[in-house]
Amino acid sequence: MSEAAAPATDIPPYRYTAALAGDIEQRWQDTWQREGTFHAPNPTGPLADPTHPRAGAEKLYVLDMFPYPSGAGLHVGHPLGYIGTDCFARYQRMAGRNVLHAMGFDAFGLPAEQYAVQTGTHPRTTTEANIERYKEQLRRLGLAHDERRSVSTIDTDFYRWTQWIFLQVFNSWYDTDAKRARPVAELIAEFEGGQRATPDGRPWAELTVAERRAVVDDHRLAYVSQAPVNWCPGLGTVLANEEVTADGRSERGNFPVFKRNLKQWMMRITAYGDRLLEDLDTLDWPEPIKLQQRNWIGRSTGAHIDFVTGQGPVRVFTTRPDTIFGATYLVLAPEHELVDALVPAAWPEGTREVWTGGHASPRAAVEAYRKAAAAKTDVERQSDTREKTGVFTGGYAEHPVTGAPVPIFVADYVLAGYGTGAIMAVPAEDERDHAFAEVFELPIVRTVQPSEGFAGGAYTGDGPRINSAAPEVGLDLDGLGLADAKARAIAWLEANGRGAGAVTWRLRDWLFSRQRYWGEPFPIVYDETGAAIALPEEMLPVELPEVDDFSPKTFDADDAASNPETPLSRRRDWVEVELDLGDGPKRYTRETNVMPQWAGSCWYELRYLDPTNTTRFADPENERYWMGPRAAGDCGGTDLYVGGAEHAVLHLLYARFWHKVLFDLGHVSSFEPFRKLFNQGMIQAYAFRDSRGAPVPAEEVVEVDGRWFHGEAEVAREYGKMGKSLKNVVTPDEMCAAYGADTFRVYEMSMGPLEVSRPWDTRAVVGSYRFLQRVWRAVVDEETGELRVTDEPADEATRRLLHKVIDGVRGDMEGIRFNTAIAKLIELTNAVTRLPATPRDVAEPLVLMLAPFAPHVAEELWRKLGHAGSLAYADFPTADPRLLVAETVTYPVQVNGKVRGRIEVAADAAEDEVRSAALEAVAGSLGGKEPRKVIVVKGRMVSVVA
């Protein structure tokens, strides 16, 4: 491929070669930078510019998911989305909009820290070097970013605002009546004024200072909790649920993870469950992503029901209170707190053999079962394929409606951490319960009439309730459908004090602290009582201190009893601090956890708006302009957000949560951060392995008759990611060197729809190169360098084609269908190539339409065509509607679905005229018979049924 750039003796001196492309590209990148071509004017502040050609124009905010700058640099897959947004943004700019497009870096994160642990190099050093490398690689691609707006999450100017937002969250509580966050000051005022009752009913004034603080802290959206967390001794840190694999090990390092009660920062994202769910409806996002978010939030409505036992009530959660009459047994998780109390000394009279697990006493049975369950992971426990296991506790509960005795089992298919850790089993209408009931020979009572032809087993469909009446206690569900039966059952439970309607969530509060070094410090100190105190805004930023040792203290991987020790805690001189927080100088202890990597990406899109603002994270006027709602009820947010589908849940959910808090507190006018989301596909690659299974360099493999060889040896092909270890990496740098950035851009955009994953094929890049060469040659004489353009107007056919292409390309650009837009430009170019000279009235629009994809060569040609400035703000061509309607139309004529002839008629020909011409054209195929039916589709075709 490098030969393409090699000078050969007979290459015409003015041919568009890789060398010339490189020269042009370098020059235009310098020009754009020097002239600040892609600076987007703000309405107010230092980045305002009333003289800018797009000042006050309709805005468009285009956003990429910003990258983590890894040490490996970019491969050809990484910039796919960036090139896509660049083409879109360049088009929109030419179409008259004021376009904001910037690029920053999500620069806190584990790899740099681990590298630091291994080498002693400060993470900042590594990260900043990586950022520089990324910036160089991205600049080489000619991306039209407003470089003044580039931010990095590790900059103190940036993370001071991350800390500021944390304080907003910390200083807020969720008012469930108003359905929004409010400052805790207002909560305290309500307690003081008596409008709000304290948890135990005592007047606020009678509470001690510590008690008041505890009450307030219980309301905060950011709070310290003693909840069970995933403690990983081998890594020395706690992990979020999503960082733990299905088999209970750390995603990184594969160390065992233990559930431990540890003091951790949490964010009360569950308070926003309803809004995070409902507001999905306002978003222009791919449906699969919305669905994943809905599933992740996992809202289920049902009821809590209390089953009375001699040892106190067992509270269960069920989504099907309507099937209460079918509840024939209870199941508790083996870890459930009531289990020990429920177990009697001996098996009750009449206990069946299968219920005992072969043990002499209930206690022995339960203990043996618990031991076995503890050795399994949650996934194993819930696996549907496994035979259901469990054991009878020996205890009974009273059915809340009928009063019948209900046996209580422990079984590991019920998880302690989910719902209440206890279920009422309804084997007739739940598959898992049905499987369990079959194993343990438990009664199965149908309470829903199955539909016709139902094969048996658990019936989960709808139908009228049956066997569901207890008139003596005033509950009759018979005949009711699902929704009515549910409502009536809940009403009865509530009226009789046996339970209440309830909503549960799969979504948990967000574990927000990490025992690491390379993250944002918390703006929190602790006083002598151990209470967490927010630092005042003026003390921000809390800068990350230097340390000698970047690693958290790690432990033996299996040492479940160990405790986290953070890197920051070892800087005692930083941790111990004297501050005056209003009541005179006092000693405080700093929080030594840091924030998780998600923090910066929760709000970075807001900082692009006003990156130099020192008094606010963004001026409200700038936020309103770029992200505010476009109409009443509109959620606002960025106009386009492009990134990989792997961030479907976490990043997008966390960012939405933070944005909503800021909205509630009046800091932003949009209630969603990203109005439209677009998931770009992945560029994948083939990798080849030799007979030992070792990867061989993919570029050295040749194909012979559908088999692949590396030298003499046959190798096996596999398809997947591009990666160093697979020896199949292709970098944008190589492509730019061999063909130029414009060719690379055109190739990436033309190889398929942006949202679809597809394989990389270096050999095919040459097609885009030839295309740009043809465009170049249409304008510039390769031998002399002279313009080949004529001022004679183009012929009718060429002009019609041009306007058809303009019309199509505009539609494709708006719809992010770049591959078909490029195909149309190639068609136009190929048509122009056949002409003896290129008419200027075609060359100019062609160059302008090419500009979003191949901006450098387009700028160069635009200049050669005699224009002084950049085309970045030139008007994108507009189609002349008169040239879009053809004078004549060719109709294919089908007989019984097969094309048997063609007619050419005037475009405005009447239907009768078309019909008779068509019948005449296919008279031979009809063989003199009268057609049964003739369908004329205006402008399309004629279909004859013989």
Next chain:
RNA sequence: GGGGAUGUGGCGGAAUGGCAGACGCGCACGGUUCAGGUCCGUGUGUCCGAAAGGACGUGGGGGUUCAACUCCCCCCAUCCCCA
């Protein structure tokens, strides 16, 4: 196990229910060239045929329709997510 996505030439892909395969790669032939891993042109779904032409053809099976890659039902395969 549940959910989602995808299935069209040798390859990437194109087609408001209206002529399947635009555009590109590859391949073949021709031109340019001392030469060609350059550039240009022509051709290229499969089968039959010298050609004209014909038959078949969008993972498989059924259905709706004058007309289905497109809409509906069943099945198969691959990939992704969740459990």
